[in-house]
Amino acid sequence: DKGTLGREIMTENIHYEKLTWTEINEAVKENKIILLPIGSIEDHARHLPLDTDSFIVTEVCKRVATFFRGQVLVMPTVVYGYHPYRMDFPGGITISWEVFTKLLEEITLCLAHHGFKKILLINGHGSNHPLVQIAARRVMLEYPDVQCAMLSLWEIEEFQDAFREVRESEYPGGASHAGEVETSIYLALASQNVKMAEATKDISFPKSKYFYTDLASEKSPKTSTPVKMMEWWSTLSKTGAIGDPTKATKEKGIKLLNAMVEGLRKIIIDFKDRPVREIEDKHVHKVDAPSFYRYPKKQIQHPIKIVYISPEMESSDVYKIPVEFMYKAIADAKKANIEINISCKSSPSHDYKHQIQSIERFIQLGIDALIIHPADLKPLKPIIQQAIESGVYVVLVNLLKTEEYADLNITSYIGFDNYISGQLSAYATVDYLGGPGSLGRNKTESPSVDLYLD
Incomplete structure (x- = not known):
């Protein structure tokens, strides 16, 4: 009408x-x-x-x-x-x-x-x-x-x-x-x-x-x-x-x-009635995230605030090594006039609940980057996702398969394969001892060079 x-x-x-x-x-x-x-x-x-x-x-x-x-x-x-x-x-x-x-x-x-x-x-x-x-x-x-x-x-x-x-x-x-x-x-x-x-x-x-x-x-x-x-x-x-x-x-x-x-x-x-069609990515390499921008990162101002959350560091020299490398990286950054503040936080008994509490607090404090060795990735995913959506750069350090963290738009992943790392350690030991030789009393092995030289 x-x-x-x-x-x-x-x-x-x-x-x-x-x-x-x-x-x-x-x-x-x-x-x-x-x-x-x-x-x-x-x-x-x-x-x-x-x-x-x-x-x-x-x-x-x-x-x-x-x-x-x-x-x-x-x-x-x-x-x-x-x-x-x-x-x-x-x-x-x-x-x-x-x-x-x-x-x-x-x-x-x-x-x-x-x-x-x-x-x-x-x-x-x-x-x-x-x-x-x-x-x-x-x-x-x-x-x-x-x-x-x-x-x-x-x-x-x-x-x-x-x-x-x-x-x-x-x-x-x-x-x-x-x-x-x-x-x-x-x-x-x-x-x-x-x-x-x-x-x-x-x-x-x-x-x-x-x-x-x-x-x-x-x-x-x-x-x-x-x-x-x-x-x-x-x-x-x-x-x-x-x-x-x-x-x-x-x-x-x-x-x-x-x-x-x-x-x-x-x-x-x-x-x-308009149908939703599947994305068909035409890249020759694998693209994990369909979004080009995903969660836009906040503008970082100096000093850059980085937190490393690891297992309990007092009981093992293994977890002290990454900390030492980070402090060396800070020294290199200062030479380039980049100011960085880094905090290292360990979780008692490698407890994921304690890690969740730590991440929540650090998000509120406005950190720029989070490096974490997850105690258990599955229950940590929601708080890690919250950190990402807050503009925090997240780096995972762990023994993980790609599919375990593929749904998280993390900045980077650092990991290794236990079997391969064991081989490398063995090769390095043989190299350090000068090559193949006596392995215990009255027992001599003569492996080929290809077995222990990389």
């Missing part, structure tokens, strides 16, 4: 945060799709509230979720976005691009960790777009069996078609920010919060054939290839708007909102 909002908002079974942990498990079993609305808090001229982007994207997601009878869950909206260029107008809350991207990545990584396989990020703010796209790609690097996609509301084809039918503002520029589109949709959703008496046309930015902005894409002799450049907002707008909100009506808003919902509904249906 073009005259009314498409559906009543039914909140039952669509809000992620209203579920219990047991219901989350059921949602995973049922392969439910996750929608994450993403907006901003920023000025929208004199007539619209700061929450315009967040409010609209949230309402679109809630409405489309009701079509799927509980098979689509809507996450709490990420209301803070990226817009530092707008801080010459009061009210905006901008998040640095690094923090914003990392926030989205960590939210979606949590969803993937819990078992959700289909995650759709829905963006409602222009400058968020490239950062949301990066975050979605990062999740799929970490979880190749998860599909994480994104789109911005104005890209929906049904919306574009509907707006062309009702548009009255000039192109380009009449529907960029707080203009005909956003004002119409806000009027349809909550007209009591729109100050139409304050709405004024503002298309004062310097337009050219290549430098222009508009939510709609149209063929026009006035425009050609759009070149992206974001200048400080006060150099583009006098009021905070770029557009003509005076052309906005509630009736237009209803039509545009319904078109967005319908277009997103079709996208979700297609997304739901």
